[in-house]
Amino acid sequence: MLEVKGVSKSFSGVPAVEDVSFKVEQNEYVTLLGSSGSGKSVLLRIIAGLLTPDAGVVLLNGEDVTDLPCHERRIGFVQQKYALFPHLNVFDNIAFGLRHREVDPIKNESLVKQKVSETIALVGLIGQESKMTGQISGGQKQRVSLARTLVTEPKICLLDEPLGALDANLRERMTIELQNIRSELGVSFMHVTGNEFEALAMGQNMLVMSEGRIVEQGIPQQMYATPSDLITAKSMHNFNIFSGDDLHKHMEAGTSDKLSAAKIKKAMHCAIPMDRIDIVAASAKAKGLRAEFLTSEFLGNKIIYFFKTEDGHVCEVEDHMSLRERRELTASTTYALKWKSKDILYYDENKQLLG
Amino acid sequence: MKSNKRTWLLLSPGITWILFFLVAPLIMMIYVSFWTQTTFSIKPELTVTSWVNFFSSDTYFGALLRTIRIWLTVLFVTLLVGYPVALYIGQFIKNKTLQTALLVTCVIPFWTSFLIRVLAWRPMLGKEGAINIVLQKIGIIDAPIEVLLFTELSVIIGMVQIYVVFMVGPIAFMIGRIDGSLIESARDLGASSWTIFRRIILPLSMPGVIVGAIFVTVMVLGEFATASALSGRKVNLLGNIIITQVGSLKWAFAAVAGVVLTIVMATFVAVMLRIVNLRNQL
Numbered sequence: 001m002l003e004v005k006g007v008s009k010s011f012s013g014v015p016a017v018e019d020v021s022f023k024v025e026q027n028e029y030v031t032l033l034g035s036s037g038s039g040k041s042v043l044l045r046i047i048a049g050l051l052t053p054d055a056g057v058v059l060l061n062g063e064d065v066t067d068l069p070c071h072e073r074r075i076g077f078v079q080q081k082y083a084l085f086p087h088l089n090v091f092d093n094i095a096f097g098l099r100h101r102e103v104d105p106i107k108n109e110s111l112v113k114q115k116v117s118e119t120i121a122l123v124g125l126i127g128q129e130s131k132m133t134g135q136i137s138g139g140q141k142q143r144v145s146l147a148r149t150l151v152t153e154p155k156i157c158l159l160d161e162p163l164g165a166l167d168a169n170l171r172e173r174m175t176i177e178l179q180n181i182r183s184e185l186g187v188s189f190m191h192v193t194g195n196e197f198e199a200l201a202m203g204q205n206m207l208v209m210s211e212g213r214i215v216e217q218g219i220p221q222q223m224y225a226t227p228s229d230l231i232t233a234k235s236m237h238n239f240n241i242f243s244g245d246d247l248h249k250h251m252e253a254g255t256s257d258k259l260s261a262a263k264i265k266k267a268m269h270c271a272i273p274m275d276r277i278d279i280v281a282a283s284a285k286a287k288g289l290r291a292e293f294l295t296s297e298f299l300g301n302k303i304i305y306f307f308k309t310e311d312g313h314v315c316e317v318e319d320h321m322s323l324r325e326r327r328e329l330t331a332s333t334t335y336a337l338k339w340k341s342k343d344i345l346y347y348d349e350n351k352q353l354l355g
Numbered sequence: 356m357k358s359n360k361r362t363w364l365l366l367s368p369g370i371t372w373i374l375f376f377l378v379a380p381l382i383m384m385i386y387v388s389f390w391t392q393t394t395f396s397i398k399p400e401l402t403v404t405s406w407v408n409f410f411s412s413d414t415y416f417g418a419l420l421r422t423i424r425i426w427l428t429v430l431f432v433t434l435l436v437g438y439p440v441a442l443y444i445g446q447f448i449k450n451k452t453l454q455t456a457l458l459v460t461c462v463i464p465f466w467t468s469f470l471i472r473v474l475a476w477r478p479m480l481g482k483e484g485a486i487n488i489v490l491q492k493i494g495i496i497d498a499p500i501e502v503l504l505f506t507e508l509s510v511i512i513g514m515v516q517i518y519v520v521f522m523v524g525p526i527a528f529m530i531g532r533i534d535g536s537l538i539e540s541a542r543d544l545g546a547s548s549w550t551i552f553r554r555i556i557l558p559l560s561m562p563g564v565i566v567g568a569i570f571v572t573v574m575v576l577g578e579f580a581t582a583s584a585l586s587g588r589k590v591n592l593l594g595n596i597i598i599t600q601v602g603s604l605k606w607a608f609a610a611v612a613g614v615v616l617t618i619v620m621a622t623f624v625a626v627m628l629r630i631v632n633l634r635n636q637l
Contacts, residue, residue, distance in 0.1 A: 050539050070542045079541040083536035087558045100554055101545025259365060 001019035001027045001188055002047070002156050008058030009042055016042040018212040020056070024156060024188050026203075028210040029179065031203030032192045033219075033235055040192045041080075044158050047190075048077040058157060071102050076154030080161045082145040084133040090144050091116060091129040097152035103261035119151040121183060139170045150181070156188045163198060175201055200224055208232045230269050230355040234347050241344070242317050250309070254289035256338045261348070264355050267346035276343040277306065279327060280336045286335025291315055293329045305329060307337060381617070388610035396441040397606050405607040411530050415596060419615060422592045424508065425582075426575045429514045436515065437521045437522035441563070444523070445530025446538075446556065458527060463466065469517075473584045476513050480585075505587035513585045518574055522567035530556060531564030565631045572623050574618055575584070 001025040010018040017039045024030045029213030034040040045051040047058055069295070070307045078081060085094050093115045094181045098106045106112050120126055123143040133144065141209045142162060163171045178203060182202050193199050199206055207233065208216045208223070216223060216232040223295055227233040234241060242250050251259055251270055252278075265268075282285050291307035294314075303326055307315040314338060319327065329335065346354040391400040409415045440461075448454045464472055474526060479485045480503040487499040502508055541551045579594030588595075593612050600609035 046538075048543055050542065071545040071547060074545075075543070079536045081534075081536060083534065083540040085541075085555060095543030096541070096546070096554070099542075100550045102547040102550070103545060105545075148540075148544065207555070278597055290396060 001028075001061060002190070003059040003062075004041075004043075004047065005057050005059065007043070007046055007053045009039075009046060009051060009056065015212050017046065017053070019210070020209075020214050022207055022214055022217055024190055027186050027188060028204055029112050029189045030205045030207065031199040032190060032207045032209055033194070033196055033199035034192070034209035034252075035194055035235070038209045040209050041160055042161050042212075044077070044190070044192055048075050048158055049073045050077070055352055060125070074152070074154060074155050076149035076157040078145050078149050078157065078159045078162050080164060082141045083145055084141055084148075086133055088133070088216055090125065090131050090136065090140075090170065091128065093133060093144055094119060094148045094151055096148060098153075101152065115149075115151055118146045122150070122184065123147045124177070126176055138166055139174065142174065142349060146178075146181070150187070151187065154187065156190060159189060162191065163193070163195075171198075171329075173262075178202065179183070180349075199235075205321045210234055210235070223349065226345060226353065227271075228353040230271070230347045233345065233347075234269045234278050238273055238275075238318075240274060240277070241269060241271050243269040246311055248314075250289055251344070254338050255289075255344065256287055257341045257343050259341055259344075263329075263344075263346040266348055266354055268349045269347040269351065270330065271341050271345040271347065273302070273343060274316045275320065276335050277315075277317045277339045279317055279329070280338065282334045282336045287338045288338035289315075290334050291337050293331055295331065296329065298326075360479055384610045384613050385616075387505045387606055388614050390610075392607035395604065397604075400468065405611045409608070414591075415612070418591050418593055419598050421425065421507075422576065422594075423619065425511060425514070425590075425592065426572065428511050429575050430519065430568060432511065432515045433519045433522040433627045434568070437519045437567065438526060438564070440519075441523045441526035442556070444565055445527040446636075448531070454527070454531060454564075456607055458524060459522065460528075461523055464516075465520070469580065470584070472517060473513055473581050476509065476516070476585055477504065480509050480512065485515065502586070505589055507590050509585040510582050510590050513581045514575055517581065518571045521570035521574065522564075523564035525561055525570070526563035529560045533559050562633055563630050565627045569624055569627055573620055576620050 005021050007017060007020045011034065020039075020043060032040050034042070036355065037226065042051060046053050049065070049068060052306070059065065060073065060075070063076075069188050089328060090097065095112050098115060107183075116129075120129060123146055125140060125143050126148065128140060128144075133141065136144070142165075146159075146162070149211045159178075163174055166174060168178065175198065178191070180188070191198075191202055193275050203220050206218060206220045206223055207214050208227075208229070210231045215229040216227065218228075223232055224236055224238065227239075230241065248264060248269065248271060251264060254272075256278075274285075280288055282288070282290055289309060291309045294308055295305045296308040300331065301322070302320050303319055305317045305319070305327065309315060317337065348354055387397075388405060389401045390405075391398045391402045392405055396623075397398075444454055444457050448457060453535070481487070482499045482501055482504065484504065486503060487496070490496045491499065503512075537555055538551055542554050546554065576579065577594055578592060579598050582590050582592045583596055593616050597612045597616075599613065625631045
């Protein structure tokens with residue numbers, strides 16, 4: 001469906017996107033996870049035709065659209081800040097593409113009305129048609145922005161951090177609604193986000209981007225459990241990552257059973273899931289990595305305990321409230337942190353997972 | 356109650372100023388326009404003679420029509436010349452510093468005095484002026500174009516040059532405020548550059564056009580110096596009539612012309628503000 005091959009783009013000699021290649025299949029929800037400045041918005045703009053790549057091609061259904069102007073691509077692009085036209089009401093905002101597109105505009109107003117009304121019903125904006133964009137809430141603006149793109153029946157819909165400006169409740173609701181709307185229309189969505197939960201929850205397929213490159217691509221569950229690239233592991237915010245000279249010492253200390261000798265020999269980095277670490281009192285006999293308890297953060301269904309090792313490394317331990325009671329820990333006291341050998345992920349000098 | 360008092364206290368200097376220096380003189384002007392004017396004196400006896408004389412005289416009523424004609428021409432040409440410049444500064448120059456630098460460049464002529472700016476057109480437009488010499492040298496014309504100076508055309512050229520910047524500034528400001536993502540969205544929705552201009556940029560820049568038009572209107576309608584300097588006193592605007600009448604102590608007549616000018620300006624400003632709700636847009 002959409003294929004990006006070897007796309008690169010620099011600004012004043014600074015690379016923003018470097019040799020990016022990936023595919024999005026028909027009727028698929030793909031999420032692209034990346035921190036701010038990772039080049040994800042630039043990549044989206046290149047696909048939409050708002051920027052021209054320095055190298056590489058963008059193919060849509062096998063056709064090279066790299067040099068095709070934006071308005072001839074039929075790729076929908078939902079902007080981060082909605083970008084609604086402030087001088088038009090909700091209805092006219094949504095109808096804009098149908099009425100004013102260069103290729104094949106709809107002149108028949110009753111057809112415009114019918115299509116806009118269908119889309120308004122789809123995104124749940126009935127009754128808001130005549131309101132100006134300044135009179136509607138953030139969530140409704142988001143829906144108008146989405147409806148405005150969907151009504152033009154794009155081949156693929158690009159969403160640039162579409163839930164970023166919404167509050168948590170609304171974000172959760174929109175997450176489900178976006179998926180429903182997409183499956184109802186059968187159109188591919190490419191959703192760019194900096195939020196790992198959003199990327200994991202929404203994507204059938206997930207891409208992780210860092211410093212202008214796609215570092216990993218795969219199924220969210222798999223990428224969450226065993227990220228094959230260390231950058232992905234970092235992006236998931238679910239791992240304690242140990243690197244550097246003290247790596248072996250830390251692993252020896254914290255692993256309660258026998259370490260894999262072959263892997264630890266080659267490893268330059270190790271990642272341990274936050275929810276696979278146990279905390280015990282630091283008695284003389286107790287095995288475990290010694291760390292001072294700093295503070296805890298209660299998040300409703302889970303709690304995160306923060307520790308600092310002797311060399312200043314901050315370590316996080318996550319307990320799910322459904323699995324155990326809140327631990328009574330004393331600040332500034334040293335505890336022993338331990339984990340099992342099977343939970344450790346080992347990464348080589350290229351930050352790739354060791355098999 | 357306390358905050359109400361404070362509001363009035365804060366408003367009082369402005370209100371006092373406007374009452375004494377705008378409302379009172381305006382009322383006085385309307386009042387004086389109905390006074391009885393004789394050759395050398397004026398009496399506060401109410402009459403409509405000055406008003407009747409104004410509208411029945413070809414000289415004065417003609418001046419009103421000429422003023423309106425020149426004003427509308429200057430307004431149209433300043434918009435025609437100013438809009439593309441503003442569009443270029445506001446939309447095509449992305450660097451904010453360069454945007455400001457270009458706007459400052461537009462006001463460089465204002466670093467010299469008004470009269471110098473107006474009079475500088477004489478050596479340009481005259482029979483043996485720069486334009487005629489250049490056109491003759493390159494063989495486009497055989498004889499000098501005489502219509503360039505001391506005509507209505509020269510007044511219009513001079514006024515457009517002086518006032519076009521007041522049109523460029525507000526429009527460039529409004530265009531510069533249009534978020535780039537709106538243009539991107541419109542492009543992505545399939546609109547061509549022309550459609551984007553017509554459907555997005557133009558409507559969103561309208562408050563700038565209105566403010567610019569009000570600036571130019573207020574200044575052109577009150578003009579007298581450009582007309583007398585560039586027309587050799589052949590083109591009389593209402594402003595020139597007021598100056599002459601005041602000079603010959605015909606206060607009632609000058610007041611009539613003043614009231615008429617004020618009505619034209621106020622009507623135009625009111626109509627413009629009806630078209631675009633500036634409070635919502637700025």
